[in-house]
Amino acid sequence: MGTGLGQLIGHPPLKPLRARIKQALIASSDRTLGRQATQGRIGPDIRYNLAIPGLTGPCLLTRNRVTVSGWVLDLARGCPLPWRARIGGRLLPAEPVERADVAAAFAPLAELPLRCGGTLGTRLRPGPHLLRVEAETQPGRWAPVFRCLVLCLDTDFGTFDPWDISDYPGWREREARVQAADAASQRAYAAMVGFRPSVTAIVEGGAGAARDGTLRSLEAQTFEAWTAILVGPDPSGSGHDVAPNLAAALARATGDYVLPLKAGDRLTPDALYHLAAAAQADPGLDLLYADEEGDTGGSDPLPFFKPAWSPDTLESFDYLGAPALFRASLVRNIPAEAAYDLALRFTETTGRVRHVRKVLCHRPHAFPKPRPEDEAQDFRALMGRLQRTGRAGSVNSIGNGQACYRLDLSLSASPLVSIVIPSAGRNLEVAGRRRDLVVECVRDIRERSTYRNVEIVVVVNPDLAPEKAEALAALGCRTRLYDDPDFNVARKLNLGAERATGEYLLLLNDDVEVIAPDWIERLLAQALKPHVGVVGGKLLYPDGTVQHAGVVTLHGNPNHVRRGFPDADLGYAFSSVAPRNYGAVTGACMMTRTEVYRQVGGYEEAFPIHFNDVDFCFKVRRLGLHIVYEPACRLYHFESASRRPGIHPDELALFQSRWPSETLDDPFYANHAFGTAPPNFEIFMRTPRTPRAGRPRARGPT
Structure with a gap:
C-alpha cells in the first residue's frame, strides 16, 4: 500500500x-x-x-x-x-x-x-x-x-x-416500476375495503389533447371510484358531465371528495389509491394534497415536494396545487372563480388537512409564470381573502413574473410590543468599525424603525460599563439585572419577559442591525393572526448572504435552511422570498404573544445557550399554533458575537430526549428528497433500503 x-x-x-x-x-x-x-x-x-x-x-x-x-x-x-x-x-x-x-x-x-x-x-x-x-x-x-x-x-x-442515493430521474423510474408491480394488488385492495371514498374530478381547460391526456390518466387509476365533470365544451362527446365554470362544477359534485385538475395534468396510476387510503385512514380529513412534478422545457421534470399544512404559505401562492382532494360537502356552496380561490376559501372553514408525501401528479409546467388573466384571478382571490378575514392592504407580485405574491397590510391595531434584548455589553469589529452592540442595536430600533409603540427591555450583566448604561437610559430603555455568574440566555429572556408589559414580545439579539424600517409591522402582520404562535424574520450576514430563512430539524439536529445563499435567491418554491411555515425559527429575532409565551412557560432554562428557541417553537406548536418565517422583516445579524460558537453535547442530548418524534423528521422539509447536511432544499433523492439479511455488497456503476 x-x-x-x-x-x-x-x-x-x-x-x-x-x-x-x-x-x-x-x-x-x-x-x-x-x-x-x-x-x-x-x-x-x-x-x-x-x-x-x-x-x-x-x-x-x-x-x-x-x-x-x-x-x-x-x-x-x-x-x-x-x-x-x-x-x-x-x-x-x-x-x-x-x-x-x-x-x-x-x-x-x-x-x-x-x-x-x-x-x-x-x-x-x-x-x-x-x-x-x-x-x-x-x-x-x-x-x-x-x-x-x-x-x-x-x-x-x-x-x-x-x-x-440517486438523482430524481433515477428515483422516478424506480417509483414507476414499483407502482406497476403493485397495480394489481392496489386494484384488489380498493375493491374489497369497506369505506371507499368516491371522487369527482373537475377538469378545467379547453378540449383537445391536453384534456384527453388528463382523462386517460383518470381512466388508468387503480382506484376506480371516480367520476368527472368537464369545465367547458365537450365536442368529443366523452360522456362526462359538463359545467360552464368551476363554481357550477363544484355545485354538481356527487362524490365524497372533489379533485380539481387543469387540462394537461396527468395523475400517476396510483394517485387516487394513495389519496383515498389516507382519507380512509382518517375519515375526518377535509383536505388532502400530495406532491407533484412539472415540465421545465428540458428532458427531466422538476418535482415540488410540498410542506405539511402551511396556511401562511398558502397566502403567498397556491402551494397545494395538484392533486388535492376537497371534501365535497364543504365546497358545493363555494363561489370559487379558480383553483387558488377555492383553496383560500375552503381553508377558511377547516384546518383538518393532511399532506401525502408522494409525487402523484405530472403537470405541463413547473411553477409556471402566470398569464395576465391568471395573475388577475390570483390578485382577486387574495384580495377576497383579506376582506373575508377582516384585513386591509394590497397584493403585490414578488417580481420576475412569478405566480407568488406579497400581502402589504395596513395594521388594524398598534399593540404595545415589548422588545427584550439579552446583552453581555460587548463590542465587536464589523466592517472595520468598532460597534457597541447593544447601544447601536437600540439606537437602530429607535431611529430606523417606523413602528413606534414599543418598549425596550435590556437584560444586562453587573459589569455593564457605566457609559453604556447611561446611553441605554437616554434611549428610553428599561434594564433588568442578570447577576448569575453562569451564562444562560434563556434565563435572561425570561427575566426580560417578566419585566415586559406589552401584548407582544419581540425577542432580539443585540448583534443585529435594522435593514427594513417596517420590520416590526411585518412581524406583527403575521403575529396578529389567531392561528400564529411565533414569527421570525430574514437575517443576513454582513456580506448580504442569508443567515436565517427558517429552521428545520432533521435526525435530531436543528439547522438553518439555505444558509450562505444570496439575499435575492428565490429558494425552493419561493422558500426564501415568501412567508412560509416552518417547525421553528431562530430566537435571534422572534415575535410571539406575551400570553402564549407565559402559557408555555417561556424559554426552557435547561438550554442555557443552544436549542432554547427551537424548544420554545415546539412547545408553541403543541398548542396547535403555527410558526411563520416572514422574509420582509430583514435584519443584519453578526452571529454569535457575544459568545464563542459551539454546540454543547449535553444540550443536544437533552433536546433530542425531550422531542424524540419532532426531531426525527421535519414535516416542513422532505428529508427523503432533499439534502440534509446542509438543508438547502437541494434535490438529492434516497431510495428505501433493502433488508440487511442476504443483501448483496453495494456496487456502483462500472
Missing part, C-alpha cells in the same frame, strides 16, 4: 481503526452522512454547492467509489462554470446535467441554462486518496473549490451505503 497514512491504516496494530470508523457510521445518522454537501464562494461572484455522499467533516469515507454532483455558478456573468476533480492520478471533468431547481432559484440574479449542474464519479482502490475539485473561473485558469481526504476502506458500512 505504500508509505504514510495508507501504510498506517493497513498496519495490524491499527486495524481496530476500521472497526471504529464503521461503528461511527452506524451509530450516526446514515441519511445525514449520506447527503453531506459543501458550499461556498470563490471571490464575490462565484458560488458553488457540491453533494458528496459519504463526506463526514474533513474526510470522505467510502468503500470503493467517489461521486460528486452539484454546481458552480458565476453570477456576475450569469453562467455555470466548468468544474472537474483530481483524484487517484486522474482528471475527471464533470458531465453537465439539468438542474431546473437551481435555474429557478437564481432567476433574479442570472438567466441560467437548464444544464447548469454537473456530476462525476470514479472507482478507487483501497487506501487513502486526496480529492481536489477545481472550477474554470477564467479560460484556461482553474481555481481550487474544495479538497478532502478520501478513505476507501473496501468494507460494507452496514446502514450507510452511498449507492442508496
Whole structure:
C-alpha cells in the first residue's frame, strides 16, 4: 500500500481503526452522512454547492467509489462554470446535467441554462486518496473549490451505503416500476375495503389533447371510484358531465371528495389509491394534497415536494396545487372563480388537512409564470381573502413574473410590543468599525424603525460599563439585572419577559442591525393572526448572504435552511422570498404573544445557550399554533458575537430526549428528497433500503 497514512491504516496494530470508523457510521445518522454537501464562494461572484455522499467533516469515507454532483455558478456573468476533480492520478471533468431547481432559484440574479449542474464519479482502490475539485473561473485558469481526504476502506458500512442515493430521474423510474408491480394488488385492495371514498374530478381547460391526456390518466387509476365533470365544451362527446365554470362544477359534485385538475395534468396510476387510503385512514380529513412534478422545457421534470399544512404559505401562492382532494360537502356552496380561490376559501372553514408525501401528479409546467388573466384571478382571490378575514392592504407580485405574491397590510391595531434584548455589553469589529452592540442595536430600533409603540427591555450583566448604561437610559430603555455568574440566555429572556408589559414580545439579539424600517409591522402582520404562535424574520450576514430563512430539524439536529445563499435567491418554491411555515425559527429575532409565551412557560432554562428557541417553537406548536418565517422583516445579524460558537453535547442530548418524534423528521422539509447536511432544499433523492439479511455488497456503476 505504500508509505504514510495508507501504510498506517493497513498496519495490524491499527486495524481496530476500521472497526471504529464503521461503528461511527452506524451509530450516526446514515441519511445525514449520506447527503453531506459543501458550499461556498470563490471571490464575490462565484458560488458553488457540491453533494458528496459519504463526506463526514474533513474526510470522505467510502468503500470503493467517489461521486460528486452539484454546481458552480458565476453570477456576475450569469453562467455555470466548468468544474472537474483530481483524484487517484486522474482528471475527471464533470458531465453537465439539468438542474431546473437551481435555474429557478437564481432567476433574479442570472438567466441560467437548464444544464447548469454537473456530476462525476470514479472507482478507487483501497487506501487513502486526496480529492481536489477545481472550477474554470477564467479560460484556461482553474481555481481550487474544495479538497478532502478520501478513505476507501473496501468494507460494507452496514446502514450507510452511498449507492442508496440517486438523482430524481433515477428515483422516478424506480417509483414507476414499483407502482406497476403493485397495480394489481392496489386494484384488489380498493375493491374489497369497506369505506371507499368516491371522487369527482373537475377538469378545467379547453378540449383537445391536453384534456384527453388528463382523462386517460383518470381512466388508468387503480382506484376506480371516480367520476368527472368537464369545465367547458365537450365536442368529443366523452360522456362526462359538463359545467360552464368551476363554481357550477363544484355545485354538481356527487362524490365524497372533489379533485380539481387543469387540462394537461396527468395523475400517476396510483394517485387516487394513495389519496383515498389516507382519507380512509382518517375519515375526518377535509383536505388532502400530495406532491407533484412539472415540465421545465428540458428532458427531466422538476418535482415540488410540498410542506405539511402551511396556511401562511398558502397566502403567498397556491402551494397545494395538484392533486388535492376537497371534501365535497364543504365546497358545493363555494363561489370559487379558480383553483387558488377555492383553496383560500375552503381553508377558511377547516384546518383538518393532511399532506401525502408522494409525487402523484405530472403537470405541463413547473411553477409556471402566470398569464395576465391568471395573475388577475390570483390578485382577486387574495384580495377576497383579506376582506373575508377582516384585513386591509394590497397584493403585490414578488417580481420576475412569478405566480407568488406579497400581502402589504395596513395594521388594524398598534399593540404595545415589548422588545427584550439579552446583552453581555460587548463590542465587536464589523466592517472595520468598532460597534457597541447593544447601544447601536437600540439606537437602530429607535431611529430606523417606523413602528413606534414599543418598549425596550435590556437584560444586562453587573459589569455593564457605566457609559453604556447611561446611553441605554437616554434611549428610553428599561434594564433588568442578570447577576448569575453562569451564562444562560434563556434565563435572561425570561427575566426580560417578566419585566415586559406589552401584548407582544419581540425577542432580539443585540448583534443585529435594522435593514427594513417596517420590520416590526411585518412581524406583527403575521403575529396578529389567531392561528400564529411565533414569527421570525430574514437575517443576513454582513456580506448580504442569508443567515436565517427558517429552521428545520432533521435526525435530531436543528439547522438553518439555505444558509450562505444570496439575499435575492428565490429558494425552493419561493422558500426564501415568501412567508412560509416552518417547525421553528431562530430566537435571534422572534415575535410571539406575551400570553402564549407565559402559557408555555417561556424559554426552557435547561438550554442555557443552544436549542432554547427551537424548544420554545415546539412547545408553541403543541398548542396547535403555527410558526411563520416572514422574509420582509430583514435584519443584519453578526452571529454569535457575544459568545464563542459551539454546540454543547449535553444540550443536544437533552433536546433530542425531550422531542424524540419532532426531531426525527421535519414535516416542513422532505428529508427523503432533499439534502440534509446542509438543508438547502437541494434535490438529492434516497431510495428505501433493502433488508440487511442476504443483501448483496453495494456496487456502483462500472
